[in-house]
Amino acid sequence: MKHTRKMIPLYTRLCFRRILTTKESFLLCNQRYSQSLKSNPSHQVLVSTTDDIYTNLALEEWLYEKENLTDKSILFMWQNKPSVVIGRHQNPWLECNVPRLRDCGIDLARRISGGGCVYHDLGNLNCSFLKAKPLYNRRQNLDLVVRAITSHWDVDLQVNVREDIVLEGLYKVSGTASKLGKHNTFHHFTLLHDVNVENLEMALESPMKMGVQSKATESTRSRIKNLSECDFTIDFMSLVDVIGHQFYKEAGVQGEIEWINPKDESIFPGVSEFRKLAEGWEWKFGKTPKFSTNRTFTSDKLGTELSLICNFEKGRIHKAEIVCDCSTTTVKDYTDTLQRELLGQRLCREDLNQVLKVHDLSHLVRHEQLVIEWINQCCVQALCTGV
Amino acid sequence: HEVIGRCIFGQLNKLQKCKTIAKVTNIQCRNISISQRLLGVKYFTEKHEWVEVNGEVGTIGISEFAQDQLGEVVYVQLPEIDTELELGQEAGVLESVKAASEVYSPISGVVTEANTALEDAPKLVNDSCYEKGWLYKMTIREPSELDHLMKEEDYLKFIKD
Numbered sequence: 001m002k003h004t005r006k007m008i009p010l011y012t013r014l015c016f017r018r019i020l021t022t023k024e025s026f027l028l029c030n031q032r033y034s035q036s037l038k039s040n041p042s043h044q045v046l047v048s049t050t051d052d053i054y055t056n057l058a059l060e061e062w063l064y065e066k067e068n069l070t071d072k073s074i075l076f077m078w079q080n081k082p083s084v085v086i087g088r089h090q091n092p093w094l095e096c097n098v099p100r101l102r103d104c105g106i107d108l109a110r111r112i113s114g115g116g117c118v119y120h121d122l123g124n125l126n127c128s129f130l131k132a133k134p135l136y137n138r139r140q141n142l143d144l145v146v147r148a149i150t151s152h153w154d155v156d157l158q159v160n161v162r163e164d165i166v167l168e169g170l171y172k173v174s175g176t177a178s179k180l181g182k183h184n185t186f187h188h189f190t191l192l193h194d195v196n197v198e199n200l201e202m203a204l205e206s207p208m209k210m211g212v213q214s215k216a217t218e219s220t221r222s223r224i225k226n227l228s229e230c231d232f233t234i235d236f237m238s239l240v241d242v243i244g245h246q247f248y249k250e251a252g253v254q255g256e257i258e259w260i261n262p263k264d265e266s267i268f269p270g271v272s273e274f275r276k277l278a279e280g281w282e283w284k285f286g287k288t289p290k291f292s293t294n295r296t297f298t299s300d301k302l303g304t305e306l307s308l309i310c311n312f313e314k315g316r317i318h319k320a321e322i323v324c325d326c327s328t329t330t331v332k333d334y335t336d337t338l339q340r341e342l343l344g345q346r347l348c349r350e351d352l353n354q355v356l357k358v359h360d361l362s363h364l365v366r367h368e369q370l371v372i373e374w375i376n377q378c379c380v381q382a383l384c385t386g387v
Numbered sequence: 388h389e390v391i392g393r394c395i396f397g398q399l400n401k402l403q404k405c406k407t408i409a410k411v412t413n414i415q416c417r418n419i420s421i422s423q424r425l426l427g428v429k430y431f432t433e434k435h436e437w438v439e440v441n442g443e444v445g446t447i448g449i450s451e452f453a454q455d456q457l458g459e460v461v462y463v464q465l466p467e468i469d470t471e472l473e474l475g476q477e478a479g480v481l482e483s484v485k486a487a488s489e490v491y492s493p494i495s496g497v498v499t500e501a502n503t504a505l506e507d508a509p510k511l512v513n514d515s516c517y518e519k520g521w522l523y524k525m526t527i528r529e530p531s532e533l534d535h536l537m538k539e540e541d542y543l544k545f546i547k548d
Contacts (some may be wrong), residue, residue: 088480088487089462114462114487138485178486182434182475185486215506217462217482289462290506 042071043251045244047259048078051122053109056080058275059262060128060186061112066270069132069184075247076128078262079236080120082196083107084203087115087177091216091288093208093347099385102349106203110284113188115177116219119203123194123226125239129187136185138163138178145174145191148246149239153231164222165191171225193227193234200224208384214291285315285347297378302326302371308382310342317342322379326371330364334372338379349385356380429517430533431542432493437517438536440527445494448521449481449512452546458483460512465501465523472496472525474532479522481512493536496526 048056056078063074083106084096092098092108095117101108120126129141142159150157156168165174176189204221227234240257248255265272277283290313297306304326311319320342322335338355345351356376361369429437435453438445454460462482472478472492479490501523505511511520527533537545 087482089464089482112487114482180486180488182489182491187486215462 042073043248043253043255044072044074045247045255045257046074046076047240047244047257048076048262049259050262051079051081053080053083053085053107053120054275054278055262056126057085057109057111057278058271059260059268060130060188061274061278062268062271063130064112064179064181064184064186065274066268067130067184069130073132073135073251074128074130075244076130077240077243078126079122079124080126081107082119082121082199082203083109084117084119085109085111086117087217087219088112088287089114089217089289090117090219091214091291092285093288093384094206094212094214094216094291095219096204097202097207099207099349101203104203106199108284109278110287111177113177113179113186114217116175116217117204118175118190119195119200120190121195121199122236123192123196123228125191125193125236127189127191127243131185131187133180133183133185136178136180136187138176138187141187142174142176142189144246144250145243147250148243149227149234151246152238152242153227153234155227155230155234162220165189167225167227167230170223172222173225173227191227191239192224193236193239195224195226197224197226208293211294211296211382212291213294214289216289216291281315281346281348288312288315290318293382295378295382297374297381299374302367302374304371304374306375306378308379310382312347315347317345317347319343322375324371324375326368328368328371330368331371331375335375338375342379347383347385352380352383352385356383429539430493430536431539431545432491432536433545434491434493435546436491436493438493438533440533443527444499444524445496445527446521446524447478447490447493449490449516450542450546451516454513454516454520457481457488457513458485460509463502463505463509463512463522465505466498468498468501470498472498474529490522492525494525494527494529494532496528498523498525500524 048059050056060076063076067074084101086092086095086108088111090110092110096108098108127145139159142163142165146157146159146165149155157173158166158169160166163176164172167173173192174189176187178187179185244257260267262268262271290311292309292311295308297308298304304324307321307323309321310317320339322339324331324335341355345355356379358373358376361372364372427439427441429439431437431450435450436447437450438447460481460483464480464482466472466478472495474492474495476492477489478492481488481490502521504519505522512522514520
């Protein structure tokens with residue numbers, strides 16, 4: 001197989017890759033999937049026709065919660081337009097650049113599985129192995145994928161002790177996480193084939209690094225490389241094809257790769273409810289473990305120092321302590337009011353804009369005006385929501 | 388008036404008698420239920436949770452077998468106080484390096500306390516799963532639910548199999 005691929009001329013290879021478009025595959029297979037659910041096959045490979053992260057995560061959760069996996073194992077694959085996905089117990093403000101993601105239209109999502117923060121775009125393949133608890137085995141899934149890839153392309157790929165898939169012994173091309181329930185489990189992981197590394201680095205650089213104490217789980221950063229840098233024919237379609245067929249082969253069964261619409265309520269009744277929750281602020285940000293920030297700002301020009309301590313619970317300001325060493329009553333009143341008004345506000349632009357807006361300070365003396373404006377700017381900087 | 392008075396008085400008397408009977412019966416029942424539920428005894432589920440009964444409060448945790456399977460716990464998500472839980476309902480999540488595993492409530496009741504020490508030291512679940520690594524406490528709404536759980540000797544046999 002390996003040699004045949006290399007010998008076929010480039011032009012022909014490009015043609016073969018696009019034999020069936022996404023839509024055509026979907027139309028062919030959608031009906032087959034709903035039929036196969038009734039006949040209860042032992043193994044299924046499903047591929048999503050959407051690139052929306054919330055929709056795809058919703059379907060994965062639906063399969064985990066609703067499917068009877070006692071006599072069935074599912075491999076679900078999908079890709080997303082640019083998104084950042086954090087683990088169940090992570091802090092999005094510490095793991096990525098929340099205001100920047102918002103400004104760039106990059107979605108932020110929180111998984112139900114554990115693990116660290118990852119950046120997705122169309123150059124990343126997501127694989128999710130859904131199995132019954134007795135069959136849960138992460139190493140087996142990762143080895144399957146490595147075998148699938150290395151048998152089709154000349155690539156140095158291995159699984160390391162941390163259960164990461166590593167390229168050339170150095171570069172991480174996959175991050176893994178799982179979820180264990182009463183009867184069902186899933187193990188999912190990313191596979192970088194052609195991700196935009198510059199965007200990844202920008203998205204995962206948090207501006208809220210200083211002075212923060214947090215109980216949330218942290219990510220482990222690694223050097224990465226795209227699989228397509230080894231062989232440009234490695235892409236979403238070819239990976240889906242190769243991995244999907246390996247899944248059936250190792251199960252000793254015949255099967256087709258089935259393209260499905262994760263929004264189809266006739267096949268997945270109730271899936272839209274999962275999507276609604278996945279997209280909501282309460283899930284994405286409100287589930288953040290407690291954390292606090294302790295910042296000190298100094299202005300030599302104004303000859304003042306500001307201390308800002310904030311405790312956050314459920315993504316909201318639980319306690320705020322703002323102390324400025326400027327002794328005037330006006331400034332003291334301002335910081336007292338700010339402290340009071342910040343309480344209970346969500347750590348998001350909409351809520352904080354109301355509180356941190358610039359007031360009419362024309363009635364104050366120049367020095368006080370400057371101090372108050374400076375205090376405002378420091379708060380905006382410390383809270384990092386890009387107000 | 389006298390008739391009515393006598394009637395009411397008669398009813399009150401009856402009520403008094405009934406109350407006394409009820410009091411006696413109650414005490415007898417309570418005595419029986421305490422002797423069956425020895426203080427400090429742990430009951431185990433097939434999902435490897437345990438509940439220890441102390442009076443009307445149950446303390447919930449996970450077993451040695453479960454913590455070993457999980458690997459090092461890095462985060463513990465516990466139920467909030469006053470949450471009403473049904474038997475078998477998801478009560479929380481234990482995240483380890485290997486996976487996020489759901490914890491199921493072994494009995495029905497209302498959460499009274501969560502082990503906040505686990506916020507700073509989630510590894511207590513691994514190091515002291517029967518003592519310092521307890522997860523949460525709850526009321527015991529249906530004591531009969533404990534009858535369906537395993538005592539320690541039976542649980543040890545269960546995990547051997």
